[in-house]
Amino acid sequence: MERFQNFYRSQRKPFFAYLFRRTADPSLASDILQESFTRLYAAYPAERWNTRLLYTIGRNLLIDALRRRKREADPPREEAQAPGLEERLLARDEARRALAALQRLDEEDQDLLSLVAGGELSYREIAALTGLSEGNVRVKIHRARCRLRSLLDSEKP
Amino acid sequence: MNPTWISQFIDDELDLDEKEQFLRAVQASREYAAEALALLEQEKWLRAEPRQAALPELRVAEPFRFRLRRWMAPLAAFAAGAAAAAALWFFLIPLPAGEALRPHRFVLYQPEAARVEITGSFTGWRSLPMRRAGGAGYWEITLELPPGEHRFSYIVEGGRRLADPTVALREQDDFGGENSILEVTFSS
Numbered sequence: 001m002e003r004f005q006n007f008y009r010s011q012r013k014p015f016f017a018y019l020f021r022r023t024a025d026p027s028l029a030s031d032i033l034q035e036s037f038t039r040l041y042a043a044y045p046a047e048r049w050n051t052r053l054l055y056t057i058g059r060n061l062l063i064d065a066l067r068r069r070k071r072e073a074d075p076p077r078e079e080a081q082a083p084g085l086e087e088r089l090l091a092r093d094e095a096r097r098a099l100a101a102l103q104r105l106d107e108e109d110q111d112l113l114s115l116v117a118g119g120e121l122s123y124r125e126i127a128a129l130t131g132l133s134e135g136n137v138r139v140k141i142h143r144a145r146c147r148l149r150s151l152l153d154s155e156k157p
Numbered sequence: 158m159n160p161t162w163i164s165q166f167i168d169d170e171l172d173l174d175e176k177e178q179f180l181r182a183v184q185a186s187r188e189y190a191a192e193a194l195a196l197l198e199q200e201k202w203l204r205a206e207p208r209q210a211a212l213p214e215l216r217v218a219e220p221f222r223f224r225l226r227r228w229m230a231p232l233a234a235f236a237a238g239a240a241a242a243a244a245l246w247f248f249l250i251p252l253p254a255g256e257a258l259r260p261h262r263f264v265l266y267q268p269e270a271a272r273v274e275i276t277g278s279f280t281g282w283r284s285l286p287m288r289r290a291g292g293a294g295y296w297e298i299t300l301e302l303p304p305g306e307h308r309f310s311y312i313v314e315g316g317r318r319l320a321d322p323t324v325a326l327r328e329q330d331d332f333g334g335e336n337s338i339l340e341v342t343f344s345s
Contacts, residue, residue, distance in 0.1 A: 099203070
């Protein structure tokens, strides 16, 4: 259990940040984080615990949750609606604007920028996670960044 | 001048030669340098970490521990004897190849569900009820499976079909849903 606790402590911050960026919903991100670590613990031996496996599990859970949210048109959770929540989680206006703009990109752009922003995964690892080639990941990440910049620029007062 | 160098620089993905070329490109073009700075600043905001208070506590259930009580001692002795006899039988009479079974634990997180079942090729696509594992929203069932490839999915409250979110291999079923594909080997 101690080995698992250590792995959890080393991964939870960047992994939660990834889930939060991807969902913009701290409650949903927290649920997926919890389930990802639980599944990792229950289904895999300690020798296989690593960042890539954790993100593979989390990403599959995310895809299911986002698909379900879309299909059922889930209303945002109460916590996510509560005024001031984002302010508590993200201190700066710029960070909140970047997160909001990220949610308006298409799914693939959001996924790639969220994965790389954690700083835990290389382009090669992201390629293995997404099924894209490494070269394709490089180009798509850059284009996604440029699209995000255009969105943010267009919203500047 | 390669535009993706800017992102590779941000993501620490440049080799030494590319770093040199990137710096030369930044020196040579004010426009390129401005774009690099703008994307770097944007990335800093995107990478701003949510505050510590938002991080959940770890709540992974410890394995169930069975405490032997005094009145259980005769039962335990009987069970131990039966287990020893079974082990002896197992070693003296080997199972024919292909009939060995391995326990596999299925776990699903569905805190709001009142009922969760599992169905798959190993049940002849009959649904089997899963049981709650504690009070944290997890459902579980352990099934004895033969080695080989198995297809399965979860059924939530008798209707919604869910593939296992932690199993990467999946396939479409005939009803527009997805089944997970589980490979059971002797070593798994």
